[in-house]
Each structure stands twice: as structure tokens, then as C-alpha cells.
Amino acid sequence: PTPLTQPPVPLAQLPTPSVSVRPSPGLLGRLVDEVAVKRAQRKRRGLYLVAAAAVLIIGGPVGVGIATSGGAEPGPAVARERTPAQEFARMPGKIGATDTVTKVSAAIAMEPKAWGTRTALELKNVKGPLKCSLVAVSKTGEQEVVTSWSVPAWGYGIPDSPDENGKKPLYVEGGTAMESNDIDHFEVRTFDGKRLVEVDA
Structure with a gap:
């Protein structure tokens, strides 16, 4: 009798498939x-x-x-992230001051956060070139740099500036680990330690 099934053909003996069409x-x-x-x-x-x-x-x-x-x-x-100027306008609790000697004006808005206090600064009548910092000073005397920036030669917030950019105030944002109730005041200082303006909190 003839078996119903044929023995399997070894793989090595199977014909190799070929591709008849190659991509152009x-x-x-x-x-x-x-x-x-x-x-x-x-x-x-x-x-x-x-x-x-x-x-x-x-x-x-x-x-x-x-x-x-x-x-x-x-x-x-x-x-879309707000610009620093828009953040300043949005935030409540603005406080400001003008130094009688330097004539530099600063206004600061504060917003309490779980991690501390968020700040937005508006700075006017500052002439450059300068490098400055905003420093938070606590009621116990602790100091913390909130943010820093450069002032170009044409300055910021100078009404009679020959440069259009110099006529506009400077807006910068920052943050401190201090709670807003613990802050006594803010100071805008140059990198060499000169105080340009102080703003009570």
C-alpha cells in the first residue's frame, strides 16, 4: 500500500524564493x-x-x-506664555518706590506660592551699562537674590532716551523661597554692591 503522506523535504532542499521586480x-x-x-x-x-x-x-x-x-x-x-510685562500687570499687590538719590523707580508685584513667593519687577529710569540683581531681604535680615539682568547702554524707562527701547520700562520675573509675609523689603543692586532703589514689602 502507498502511504498517504510523503516524508518532509529538508529545508536545505527547498527552492529559494526570488524577487522578480526590483524598485527603481x-x-x-x-x-x-x-x-x-x-x-x-x-x-x-x-x-x-x-x-x-x-x-x-x-x-x-x-x-x-x-x-x-x-x-x-x-x-x-x-x-502661550505671558510676557514679563503681562505677568506684572496680571499680578496683584504691587508696591513701588523711587530713590531720591539715584532717581531709579521700581515697582514689585508678589504672588504667594507653595514654594515661596513669585515676583515681577518693573524698573524705570535706570542707565547702563550695568549688571543688576533684585534681592529679597527678610524681617530677620536674611538675603536672597531673586533674579538678575543686564542693563544696556541706552538704559530702561528713560522718557527722553534717544533709543526707542530705552524709553520702555524693564520687566523681569523671579522667585524666592521666602514667604511673602516674611519679606521686609526688596533692593535693586548693581553687581558691585551699589543700591539703586529699595522697595518696602
């Missing part, structure tokens, strides 16, 4: 380009996510706006 050089080039583009998009997307996470960790979200294109249809909602 143009198609191959387009495929390679497409793969490169998709890899670049994935890499950019990853960098955007890392940057967005860093912003949320450091400063937290501060605003949301609607982006529009061409004035026709509104685009998707996008996160």
Missing part, C-alpha cells in the same frame, strides 16, 4: 527620503515634549491662547 532608483530614493523625514519628525516631537515638560516643571503653565491663521478659521488652542 527613483522609488528607492523617495522611500529613503520618506524614512528620513519621519525619523526627523519623531525626533522633533520628542524634543518638543521634553521642552514642554521642562516649562511645566520650572514655571508651570501661565496662560492659554487661540492661534488663528489668515483671519478665517480659528486654529487649535496652543499654550
Whole structure:
């Protein structure tokens, strides 16, 4: 009698499949380009996510706006960070002072946070070039640098400045670990220790 099944053929004896159609050089080039583009998009997307996470960790979200294109249809909602000037205008509890000697004016807005106090500074009538710091001084005498910046030669907040940028006030944001109730006053100082203006808290 003839067996119903044949013995298996060893793999080595099976015919090797062959490709009868090879992609043209143009198609191959387009495929390679497409793969490169998709890899670049994935890499950019990853960098955007890392940057967005860093912003949320450091400063937290501060605003949301609607982006529009061409004035026709509104685009998707996008996160938009407020400028320091907008933050200053938004924050409550502003206090200000003008030094009688230097004539420098400063106004500070404070916002209590779980980690301390967030600040926004408006500075006027300061001439450069200078490097300055905003220093918080506690009621017990402890001092902490809140933020620092450079003043260019044309200065900030000078009404008769020949430079348009020099006519505008300077706005900077910062933060201190001190609670707002523990702060006695703020000082704007140059890096060499000169006090330009003091603002009581």
C-alpha cells in the first residue's frame, strides 16, 4: 500500500524564493527620503515634549491662547506664555518706590506660592551699562537674590532716551523661597554692591 503522506523535504532542499521586480532608483530614493523625514519628525516631537515638560516643571503653565491663521478659521488652542510685562500687570499687590538719590523707580508685584513667593519687577529710569540683581531681604535680615539682568547702554524707562527701547520700562520675573509675609523689603543692586532703589514689602 502507498502511504498517504510523503516524508518532509529538508529545508536545505527547498527552492529559494526570488524577487522578480526590483524598485527603481527613483522609488528607492523617495522611500529613503520618506524614512528620513519621519525619523526627523519623531525626533522633533520628542524634543518638543521634553521642552514642554521642562516649562511645566520650572514655571508651570501661565496662560492659554487661540492661534488663528489668515483671519478665517480659528486654529487649535496652543499654550502661550505671558510676557514679563503681562505677568506684572496680571499680578496683584504691587508696591513701588523711587530713590531720591539715584532717581531709579521700581515697582514689585508678589504672588504667594507653595514654594515661596513669585515676583515681577518693573524698573524705570535706570542707565547702563550695568549688571543688576533684585534681592529679597527678610524681617530677620536674611538675603536672597531673586533674579538678575543686564542693563544696556541706552538704559530702561528713560522718557527722553534717544533709543526707542530705552524709553520702555524693564520687566523681569523671579522667585524666592521666602514667604511673602516674611519679606521686609526688596533692593535693586548693581553687581558691585551699589543700591539703586529699595522697595518696602
